[in-house]
Amino acid sequence: MTAQPHRITVIPGDGVGPEVVRSAQRIIAAAGVAVDWEEAEAGAEVFKRGDTSGVPRETRASIERTRVVLKGPLETPVGFGEKSANVTLRKLFETYANVRPARELPGVPTRYAGEGVDMIIVRENIEDLYAGIEHMQTPDVAQCLKVITRKGSEKIIRYAFELARREGRAKVTCATKANIMKLTEGLFKRTFEQLSVEYPEITAEHLIIDNVAHQMAKNPVQFDVVVTTNLNGDIISDLASGLVGGLGFAPSGNYGDGVAIFEAVHGSAPKYAGKDVINPTALILSSLMMLRHIGETAAAAAIEDAVLVTLEEGKAVTQDLARQTGGDVEHAASTTGFSDSIIANLGRRPATVPSRADATPPASPATRRPSWAYGPEVSAAVERRTIGADIFLESWAAPGEAGPALAALAGDVLLLQMVDSRGTMVFPDTGLNPDAVGVLRARFVAREDGVAVSDADIAGLLGRVGERFAWTHVEKLHVFAGEPSYTKAQGQ
Amino acid sequence: MTAQPHRITVIPGDGVGPEVVRSAQRIIAAAGVAVDWEEAEAGAEVFKRGDTSGVPRETRASIERTRVVLKGPLETPVGFGEKSANVTLRKLFETYANVRPARELPGVPTRYAGEGVDMIIVRENIEDLYAGIEHMQTPDVAQCLKVITRKGSEKIIRYAFELARREGRAKVTCATKANIMKLTEGLFKRTFEQLSVEYPEITAEHLIIDNVAHQMAKNPVQFDVVVTTNLNGDIISDLASGLVGGLGFAPSGNYGDGVAIFEAVHGSAPKYAGKDVINPTALILSSLMMLRHIGETAAAAAIEDAVLVTLEEGKAVTQDLARQTGGDVEHAASTTGFSDSIIANLGRRPATVPSRADATPPASPATRRPSWAYGPEVSAAVERRTIGADIFLESWAAPGEAGPALAALAGDVLLLQMVDSRGTMVFPDTGLNPDAVGVLRARFVAREDGVAVSDADIAGLLGRVGERFAWTHVEKLHVFAGEPSYTKAQGQ
Numbered sequence: 001m002t003a004q005p006h007r008i009t010v011i012p013g014d015g016v017g018p019e020v021v022r023s024a025q026r027i028i029a030a031a032g033v034a035v036d037w038e039e040a041e042a043g044a045e046v047f048k049r050g051d052t053s054g055v056p057r058e059t060r061a062s063i064e065r066t067r068v069v070l071k072g073p074l075e076t077p078v079g080f081g082e083k084s085a086n087v088t089l090r091k092l093f094e095t096y097a098n099v100r101p102a103r104e105l106p107g108v109p110t111r112y113a114g115e116g117v118d119m120i121i122v123r124e125n126i127e128d129l130y131a132g133i134e135h136m137q138t139p140d141v142a143q144c145l146k147v148i149t150r151k152g153s154e155k156i157i158r159y160a161f162e163l164a165r166r167e168g169r170a171k172v173t174c175a176t177k178a179n180i181m182k183l184t185e186g187l188f189k190r191t192f193e194q195l196s197v198e199y200p201e202i203t204a205e206h207l208i209i210d211n212v213a214h215q216m217a218k219n220p221v222q223f224d225v226v227v228t229t230n231l232n233g234d235i236i237s238d239l240a241s242g243l244v245g246g247l248g249f250a251p252s253g254n255y256g257d258g259v260a261i262f263e264a265v266h267g268s269a270p271k272y273a274g275k276d277v278i279n280p281t282a283l284i285l286s287s288l289m290m291l292r293h294i295g296e297t298a299a300a301a302a303i304e305d306a307v308l309v310t311l312e313e314g315k316a317v318t319q320d321l322a323r324q325t326g327g328d329v330e331h332a333a334s335t336t337g338f339s340d341s342i343i344a345n346l347g348r349r350p351a352t353v354p355s356r357a358d359a360t361p362p363a364s365p366a367t368r369r370p371s372w373a374y375g376p377e378v379s380a381a382v383e384r385r386t387i388g389a390d391i392f393l394e395s396w397a398a399p400g401e402a403g404p405a406l407a408a409l410a411g412d413v414l415l416l417q418m419v420d421s422r423g424t425m426v427f428p429d430t431g432l433n434p435d436a437v438g439v440l441r442a443r444f445v446a447r448e449d450g451v452a453v454s455d456a457d458i459a460g461l462l463g464r465v466g467e468r469f470a471w472t473h474v475e476k477l478h479v480f481a482g483e484p485s486y487t488k489a490q491g492q
Numbered sequence: 493m494t495a496q497p498h499r500i501t502v503i504p505g506d507g508v509g510p511e512v513v514r515s516a517q518r519i520i521a522a523a524g525v526a527v528d529w530e531e532a533e534a535g536a537e538v539f540k541r542g543d544t545s546g547v548p549r550e551t552r553a554s555i556e557r558t559r560v561v562l563k564g565p566l567e568t569p570v571g572f573g574e575k576s577a578n579v580t581l582r583k584l585f586e587t588y589a590n591v592r593p594a595r596e597l598p599g600v601p602t603r604y605a606g607e608g609v610d611m612i613i614v615r616e617n618i619e620d621l622y623a624g625i626e627h628m629q630t631p632d633v634a635q636c637l638k639v640i641t642r643k644g645s646e647k648i649i650r651y652a653f654e655l656a657r658r659e660g661r662a663k664v665t666c667a668t669k670a671n672i673m674k675l676t677e678g679l680f681k682r683t684f685e686q687l688s689v690e691y692p693e694i695t696a697e698h699l700i701i702d703n704v705a706h707q708m709a710k711n712p713v714q715f716d717v718v719v720t721t722n723l724n725g726d727i728i729s730d731l732a733s734g735l736v737g738g739l740g741f742a743p744s745g746n747y748g749d750g751v752a753i754f755e756a757v758h759g760s761a762p763k764y765a766g767k768d769v770i771n772p773t774a775l776i777l778s779s780l781m782m783l784r785h786i787g788e789t790a791a792a793a794a795i796e797d798a799v800l801v802t803l804e805e806g807k808a809v810t811q812d813l814a815r816q817t818g819g820d821v822e823h824a825a826s827t828t829g830f831s832d833s834i835i836a837n838l839g840r841r842p843a844t845v846p847s848r849a850d851a852t853p854p855a856s857p858a859t860r861r862p863s864w865a866y867g868p869e870v871s872a873a874v875e876r877r878t879i880g881a882d883i884f885l886e887s888w889a890a891p892g893e894a895g896p897a898l899a900a901l902a903g904d905v906l907l908l909q910m911v912d913s914r915g916t917m918v919f920p921d922t923g924l925n926p927d928a929v930g931v932l933r934a935r936f937v938a939r940e941d942g943v944a945v946s947d948a949d950i951a952g953l954l955g956r957v958g959e960r961f962a963w964t965h966v967e968k969l970h971v972f973a974g975e976p977s978y979t980k981a982q983g984q
Contacts, residue, residue: 053983060923083982091916091982094926111603126926129638131915133933134675135882135967136977139874140642140866142675146621147914149929150632177723183626184636210730217709217734231669235727238702242709257927374632376888379930382631390627396868422639423623424583431552434586434618435749437641438871441625455958459951466947474966475627485628490575490583491545 005034006294009062009069014043015268016278017072023280023339024070024287027306030343031299033291038062042085043074043268054085055092063093069261070290072283073268086263090125095254095261096152097159098123098233099289102240105249105281106312106352109325112220112243119223120169121240122160123233125254127152130230137472138394141439148184148229153191154370159255160227161199171203172196175212175228175236183487188229212236216243241265248320251285253293257369262290276334279318281307284342301357306342308350316341384480385452388414388445391465392473395440402469403427406442409464413457414444418492425491432491443489445477497526498786501554501561506535507760508770509564515772515831516562516779519798522835523791525783530554534577535566535760546577547584555585561753562782564775565760578755582617587746587753588644589651590615590725591781594732597741597773598804598844601817604712604735611715612661613732614652615725617746619644622722629964630886633931640676640721645683646862651747652719653691663695664688667704667720667728675979680721704728708735733757740812743777745785749861754782768826771810773799776834793849798834800842808833876972877944880906880937883957884965887932894961895919898934901956905949906936910984917983924983935981937969 010025012018028035040059047054054076063069074085090098100121104113133145157174164172174192176185189206196204207215209232215222216236220243228236241250247266254261264282272278284307291300310316314325316333323329333341349355395402399419403426407416419427420441424434444461446453458476465471478485502517504510520527532551539546546568555561566577582590592613596605625637649666656664666684668677681698688696699707701724707714708728712735720728733742739758746753756774764770776799783792802808806817808825815821825833841847887894891911895918899908911919912933916926936953938945950968957963970977 088982091926092924096927127914127929129669130672132672132979132982133915134673134979136675136970136972137639138871139876139972139977140871142640142679144638144640144673144676146636146638147629147931148634148636149914149931151927151929152914155927177621177726180622180624181626181636183628184634187634210726213705213727213731214734214738217731218738231723232727234669234702235705235724239705239709239731242706246706246710374930376930379630379632379886379888384631394871396871422619422641422644423625432584434583435588435643435647437643438866438868439639439641455955455963459955459958462954463947463951466951471947472968472970476964478628478964480628480631485631487624487626490580490624 005036006068007036007038007066008290009040009059009066010037011040011042011059011069011071011074013072013268014075015073015270015273017074017268019274019276019278019335020264020280020283021070021072023335024284026339027284027303027342028287028291028299031303031346033296033299038066042071042089044077046085047077053088055088060092063259067259068290068294069259070287071261071263073264073266075268089261090254093256093259093261094126095256095259096124096126096155097255098125098237099163099253099255100237100240100265101251102237102244104244106308106350107314108245108249108311108321110243110245115221117220117244119220119240120163120225121233121237122156122163122225122227123237124152124156124228124230126230128230135473137392138438141437143473146181146184148187150187150191151370151374153188154195154372157192157195157227158370160225161195161202164202164225165199169202169224171205171224173212173223173226174204174206175209175226175232176206177209177232179208183485185229192227209236213239216240247282248279249281249285251282251289253286253289260290260293262286276336277319278335279320280335280339301355302346303342305349305355305357306345308353308355309345309348310338310341312350312352382480383482384478386476387451387479388417388443388453388477389458389461390475390477390486391442391444391462391471393440393442393465393469393471394438395469396436396438397440399426399429402440405468406465409461409468410444411457411461411464413447413451413453414461415447417443417445418489419443420489420492423490425489430491439472443477497528498560499528499530499558500782501532501551501558502529503532503534503551503561503563503566505564505760506567507565507762507765509566509760511766511768511770511827512756512772512775513562513564515827516776518831519776519795519834520779520783520791523795523838525788525791530558534563534581536569538577539569545580547580552584555751559751560782560786561751562779563753563755565756565758567760581753582746585748585751585753586618587748587751588616588618588647589747590617590729591655591745591747592729592732592757593743594729594736596736598800598842599806600737600741600803600813602735602737607713609712609736611712611732612655612717613725613729614648614655614717614719615729616644616648616720616722618722620722627965629884630930633929638673638676640679642679642683643862643866645680646687646864649684649687649719650862652717653687653694656694656717657691661694661716663697663716665704665715665718666696666698667701667718667724668698669701669724671700675977677721684719701728705731708732739774740771741773741777743774743781745778745781752782752785754778768828769811770827771812772827772831793847794838795834797841797847797849798837800845800847801837801840802830802833804842804844874972875974876970878968879943879971880909880935880945880969881950881953882967882969882978883934883936883954883963885932885934885957885961885963886930887961888928888930889932891918891921894932897960898957901953901960902936903949903953903956905939905943905945906953907939909935909937910981911935912981912984915982917981922983931964935969
C-alpha cells in the first residue's frame with residue numbers, strides 16, 4: 001500500500017479488452033493498491049477516425065507522463081492501418097524486451113501438468129527481421145534484411161541476466177541459429193558469451209534454436225530463462241505458452257528504458273466481446289508483472305496467490321477451461337464471477353503449488369542500459385578498410401557467360417572473385433549447377449591483397465557493370481580490425 | 493522384388509553412422525530388395541585429408557550415377573571445414589525439399605501417445621536466410637539477407653501439394669510470418685494461395701508460424717502436411733519430432749529434381765560409436781522413404797509393419813527407449829539385436845496401429861518442376877522503373893542533423909523522403925526517438941512522381957552522399973507492374 005497513488009495509463013482496447021482490463025483493475029483495487037488510472041484510447045476506433053497509426057497523440061502524451069501501461073488487445077481493421085497498433089506502441093516507446101513467462105498453473109489441464117514448467121522467454125523486440133526492411137530485387141525475388149546489432153544484443157541479454165539475478169533464477173539459455181548465420185546470430189551468441197562472465201552465479205548455456213524447440217516439447221522443465229532474437233523468440237514464446245495452457249493464460253510485459261507496457265498475448269476475440277464470458281487470467285497475470293514493475297510486490301504476490309487458489313479449487317471456472325476439462329460449460333463462471341472469486345480468495349495461500357509471497361523479488365526496475373561503449377569514437381577506433389563490393393544483378397545469364405563478362409568489367413583496381421546464385425558459387429565453375437532464379441551476385445575484390453578500394457573505384461565499377469547488367473543492390477566488403485566482415489559463398 | 497538390382501550410393505558416415513546404415517541395409521536385403529550398393533565416403537576423414545568440402549569427387553560421381561543416397565550422419569571436425577558436409581551434399585545436388593514425417597509410434601512413450609500425431613513437415617531447403625549471405629554494415633551491426641523467390645516457393649509448395657495428393661492426405665497448412673514480412677514471407681503465402689486452386693480436393697490453410705508452434709504443442713493432430721520456408725521449417729520440424737519421441741525416431745528425405753538423399757536427423761553421437769547400442773530406427777525409417785522413392789512400396793510397407801510390430805511388442809528395446817520407459821537398460825537390445833527382431837517380424841502386421849500395406853501410395857517420383865514460366869522474357873515483360881534508392885550509412889549523427897544534411901545532397905532529380913534507424917523513421921521527426929545503433933538509412937525518391945531515376949542519377953547521389961557520409965549498402969527502389977516493390981518504414 002502506498003500513500004501516493006500510482007499513475008498508470010490504461011488502454012481498454014478492442015473486443016474483450018475492456019472486460020479483461022476492468023477485471024484486473026477491480027482486483028488491483030481490492031488488493032489495496034491505489035492507482036490513478038489515466039484511461040486512453042488506441043486501436044480500431046482510432047483507425048476508423050482516420051488516424052493511420054491507431055495511437056492518438058493524447059494516448060502518447062499520457063504514456064509519456066505515466067511511463068506504465070496496462071492494455072487490452074487492439075485491432076487493426078482491414079483497410080485502415082498498415083501497421084498494427086500493438087506493434088506501433090512497442091516501437092513508439094522502444095520497449096526492447098518482450099518478457100513472456102510460461103508457468104504451469106494448477107487446475108489448467110495440459111499434457112505437461114505436474115512437471116513444474118516455469119520458464120521466462122526474453123525476446124528481443126526491436127530489431128532482426130521485424131525491422132521490416134524489404135526490397136523486391138526483381139518481380140520474382142524478394143529480400144528482407146535481418147539486422148542484429150551489438151548494442152541491441154547487449155541490451156536484451158543484459159536484461160535477461162538481470163532478470164535471472166533479480167528473481168533468483170539459476171540458468172540463462174541463449175537460443176540462436178549461429179551455426180548457420182555466423183555474423184548475425186553469431187553476434188548475438190558472442191555477446192551472450194562475453195556478458196555471461198559478468199554473472200558468474202548464473203549458469204549460461206547456448207542451444208541452437210531448433211534444438212530449443214525440440215527440447216521444449218520433450219523436456220521443458222530444463223528451461224529457466226531463455227534469451228533470444230526477435231523471430232526465434234516469437235516462435236518459442238508461443239510454443240512455451242502452448243505447453244502450459246495456451247494464450248488464455250499467457251501474460252507479457254514489454255520493457256523499454258523508460259516505459260513498460262503490460263498486455264495479454266491473446267487477441268481481441270470479438271465474438272466473445274461484451275458477453276462477460278472471457279477468461280481474464282492472461283491480463284490479470286500481466287497486471288502482476290506490472291505491479292512488480294512499480295514496486296507493489298506484496299500486492300502482486302497476494303493476487304498471484306488468490307489466482308492460484310481460484311484455479312486449483314476449480315469452483316469458479318470460465319467457459320474455456322470448463323470446455324477443456326469436460327466441465328459444465330453452461331454453468332461456467334462469468335468473467336465477473338471469476339474475478340469475484342479471485343477477490344474473495346485474497347489473503348489465502350495455494351495448497352498444491354508454492355506461493356511466491358515469501359520469495360518476493362526486489363523491486364528494482366528491470367531495465368538496465370548497456371554498459372559497453374558505443375558511438376562515433378568507438379567505431380572510429382576500429383581499424384578498417386573497404387576491399388571490394390558485392391553487386392547483385394537481375395540476370396538470367398548462364399554462369400559461363402555472365403562470369404567472363406563481369407570479369408572483363410572489373411577494371412584495373414578490382415577483379416571478379418566469384419559469382420553466386422542464392423549463396424551458392426556458380427563461377428568459377430565448381431560443378432554446382434543450382435537452379436537459376438534471375439538474380440546473380442558478383443563479388444569484386446581488390447586485385448592486390450591489402451589494398452583499400454575507394455568509393456570512386458566502386459562508382460566506376462558500378463558504372464561499367466550497369467552498362468551491361470541491371471544491378472539492384474550493392475554491399476561494400478569491409479575488413480574491420482583485420483577480419484573480413486562478410487561470409488563466403490557455398491563452394492567458394 | 494525387382495529383376496534388376498537398384499543402384500544406390502551408401503555413405504556410412506561418422507560415429508554411429510556405419511552401424512545404423514548397416515542395420516538398414518540388412519533389413520532391406522532381408523525384405524528381398526536387390527540393391528547394388530556403391531559405398532562412398534564423406535565427412536570427418538575426408539576433411540582430415542585436406543578436402544575442405546568433406547565430399548570427395550568420387551562420391552559426387554557416384555551420386556550422379558545412382559541419383560539415390562542413403563547416408564549416415566557426417567561430422568565437420570573443428571578447424572577443418574567451414575561448411576558442414578551434410579549441408580554441402582544438399583547444396584551440391586540442390587535437394588530443395590526437406591521432408592520430415594512426424595508420426596506417433598507404438599511403444600514410444602510421449603505425452604502425446606494415443607492421439608495419433610501423423611504429420612509431414614515439408615521445408616524449403618535452399619533459400620531464405622540459409623543462403624548465408626551476411627555483411628557487417630559496421631563493426632557492430634550485422635546483416636543477413638533473407639531471400640525468397642517465387643520459383644523456389646512454387647517448387648516447394650507444389651512438392652507439398654503433390655505429396656499430399658499422392659499420399660491421400662486431406663490438408664496442407666502453409667506456415668509463414670507474412671503478417672510482418674509482407675514481401676518475402678508474403679510471396680510464399682501468395683504463391684501458396686495461387687497454387688492451392690490447382691488442388692481443389694485438398695484443404696489449403698495458412699497459419700502464422702508462431703501460432704503453428706503454439707498449436708503443435710496444444711493440438712498437434714490437426715496438422716497433416718505443413719509447408720514452410722527454410723528457417724520456420726527447421727524449427728517446427730524439430731518441434732514435431734519432439735512430440736513423437738525425439739530425433740532417435742526422426743527420418744528425413746531431401747529431394748531434388750534428380751537426386752534424393754535419405755538420412756536420419758540425429759548426429760553422429762561419437763560416444764556411442766562402435767558399441768552396438770545405438771537405436772537405428774530413424775535411419776531405418778529414412779530408408780523406407782527411400783524404398784518408396786525408388787518404387788519398392790511393398791517392401792517398404794513390409795519393413796514398416798515389422799518396425800511397428802517390434803516397437804509395439806517391446807521385446808527388443810534399445811537402451812535409449814529402455815531408459816525412457818524405466819526398462820532394463822543393462823539388458824537392452826543391441827543395434828544388431830533390434831535389427832534382427834525387425835527382420836524376424838517381417839511379414840507380420842501391427843496390432844495396435846494401422847498398417848500402411850493396404851494403402852500403398854503410387855510410386856510416382858515426388859518431384860515436379862515448376863509449371864509457371866520464369867526467365868528473361870517473363871521478367872522483361874513486367875513493366876518497371878526505378879524511382880529512387882535506399883542508402884545505408886554508418887552514422888551516429890542525430891536525426892535532426894543527418895536529415896537536413898542528407899536532404900541538401902539529394903540533387904535536382906531526387907529528394908530525401910525519410911531517414912530511419914532499424915526500420916523506424918527518425919526524419920522527418922515523428923516524435924519517435926529510437927536508440928541509435930550507428931546505422932541510418934536514407935531513402936531518396938524522384939522529385940517528380942512517376943519519373944524514372946537512372947543509374948547515373950544514383951551514381952551522382954552516391955558520390956555526393958559519400959563525400960559527407962560513409963555509405964555501406966545501396967538498394968534500388970523499384971516499381972514493378974505499377975506496384976512500389978519495397979516496404980515503408982515504421983512511422984512513414
